[in-house]
Amino acid sequence: MNFRSTIVRRILGEQSGGPVATGGEQPVTKRPWQRVSRRVRVASLAAAVVAATLLSLALSSGSNNSTATSPATAAALSSPDAAPQLHVSGNKLVSASGQPVLLHGVDRSGTEFMCVHNAGIFDGPESLASIRVMKQHGINAVRVPLNEACWNGESYVKHSMAGAPYRAAVTAYVNRLTAHGMNAILDLHWTDGQYMGGASACASDQAMCQKPMPDAAGAVPFWKSVPQAFQGNNAVIFDLFNEPYPDQANHNSQSAGWQCWLHGGRDCVGIPYEVAGMQTLVNAVRSTGANNVIMLGGLTWSNDLSQWLSHEPADPAHNLAASWHSYNFNACSTQACWNKQLAPVIAKVPLIAGEIGENDCAGSYISRLTTWLDSKAASYLAWTWNSDFNCASGPGLITNYNGHPTPFGAAYESHLRSVAHMAD
Numbered sequence: 001m002n003f004r005s006t007i008v009r010r011i012l013g014e015q016s017g018g019p020v021a022t023g024g025e026q027p028v029t030k031r032p033w034q035r036v037s038r039r040v041r042v043a044s045l046a047a048a049v050v051a052a053t054l055l056s057l058a059l060s061s062g063s064n065n066s067t068a069t070s071p072a073t074a075a076a077l078s079s080p081d082a083a084p085q086l087h088v089s090g091n092k093l094v095s096a097s098g099q100p101v102l103l104h105g106v107d108r109s110g111t112e113f114m115c116v117h118n119a120g121i122f123d124g125p126e127s128l129a130s131i132r133v134m135k136q137h138g139i140n141a142v143r144v145p146l147n148e149a150c151w152n153g154e155s156y157v158k159h160s161m162a163g164a165p166y167r168a169a170v171t172a173y174v175n176r177l178t179a180h181g182m183n184a185i186l187d188l189h190w191t192d193g194q195y196m197g198g199a200s201a202c203a204s205d206q207a208m209c210q211k212p213m214p215d216a217a218g219a220v221p222f223w224k225s226v227p228q229a230f231q232g233n234n235a236v237i238f239d240l241f242n243e244p245y246p247d248q249a250n251h252n253s254q255s256a257g258w259q260c261w262l263h264g265g266r267d268c269v270g271i272p273y274e275v276a277g278m279q280t281l282v283n284a285v286r287s288t289g290a291n292n293v294i295m296l297g298g299l300t301w302s303n304d305l306s307q308w309l310s311h312e313p314a315d316p317a318h319n320l321a322a323s324w325h326s327y328n329f330n331a332c333s334t335q336a337c338w339n340k341q342l343a344p345v346i347a348k349v350p351l352i353a354g355e356i357g358e359n360d361c362a363g364s365y366i367s368r369l370t371t372w373l374d375s376k377a378a379s380y381l382a383w384t385w386n387s388d389f390n391c392a393s394g395p396g397l398i399t400n401y402n403g404h405p406t407p408f409g410a411a412y413e414s415h416l417r418s419v420a421h422m423a424d
Helices: 004-012 045-060 071-078 128-136 148-152 164-179 216-229 254-263 278-286 335-346 364-375 407-423
Strands: 087-089 092-094 104-107 141-147 183-190 236-239 294-297 320-327 351-357 379-382
Touching: 071 164, 128 164, 141 148, 141 164, 141 379, 148 164, 148 183, 148 216, 164 183, 164 216, 183 216, 183 351, 216 236, 216 278, 254 278, 278 294, 294 351, 320 335, 335 351, 335 364, 351 364, 364 379, 364 407
Parallel strands: 104 141, 104 379, 141 183, 183 236, 236 294, 294 320, 320 351, 351 379
Antiparallel strands: 087 092
């Protein structure tokens, strides 16, 4: 999710009680509020190439292709309450024993934006107590958005919030989640790369907003590093890139957008930085020896899966799932579209709706959507479990970390409890 105004107001301590006003033309299929531009940081291509090379060496030195499981991960795996170890079987997520697993979860925003604003690493608690509150609300999965620059330790991020400190904090939180029954989804959310074309979210070449596609210089080292931190823990899912929109960069061209999505590089017309396509990122993950389930979102901010099957990357582990994002203001927000576009995908691979929500501080849309997804045995997570995100413009599920819900959150909680009751 990329509600820039909500995030910037959060950083500035100015979160209001009402919707964030729009101040400019936005693509109607995405978000009806203004994004905040930031200063452009100019860097030479030669410096970028050198930095990327050094970064790749630093992140991979001594551990690339390692199959060793860290003590923290081993402890998470040995917990009696540990989350299921997942793999793909046909069109389902299943546990190590072959039992089908459905994820009913939330997104936990903060780790994608706090660090690059020198405001910390998490937005709100990451304690065991906070995890227990989520479990009490019927949540069994948490999606953790990550910042490429903070994980990779880029120089423009404050040292205490970048590189080893950031990676250690995120790893510890994810291990707590999986040790206590929560599957974790790690999502590459904000990345480097200057983009000022159609639907640009910011002018900065730093990881300050959602870019149309991942940058090869930072995203490839990122996805060669992250799996090593969770080696052997298949309760963790890797969501390769939050919300691609290369189609917006090339005059809404779907065919060219899907080519860019898969291959990156020269196929990405209108994106000035070197793009890593989804096949490249799948290869990066698998080069580490990790067999974790990988999620891939489609075009138009992950709301379009129309050509996902025909552009599915090759995966030697055969552990790919389709990622889909759905809000009431998106293009594909009707049952007719779901039946036409999603049902064929669900028939072939697992579908995980990594973000669902609505901007009216209510629950009518997600109630219809989750009912449909339940009928197809698909997984879903609601955006977002943050108490300082406005109910409509966040959209936020809770008003405090004791789990007191907003009207939107109450609707989602009610649905999760009904699903749990039917499963009993």
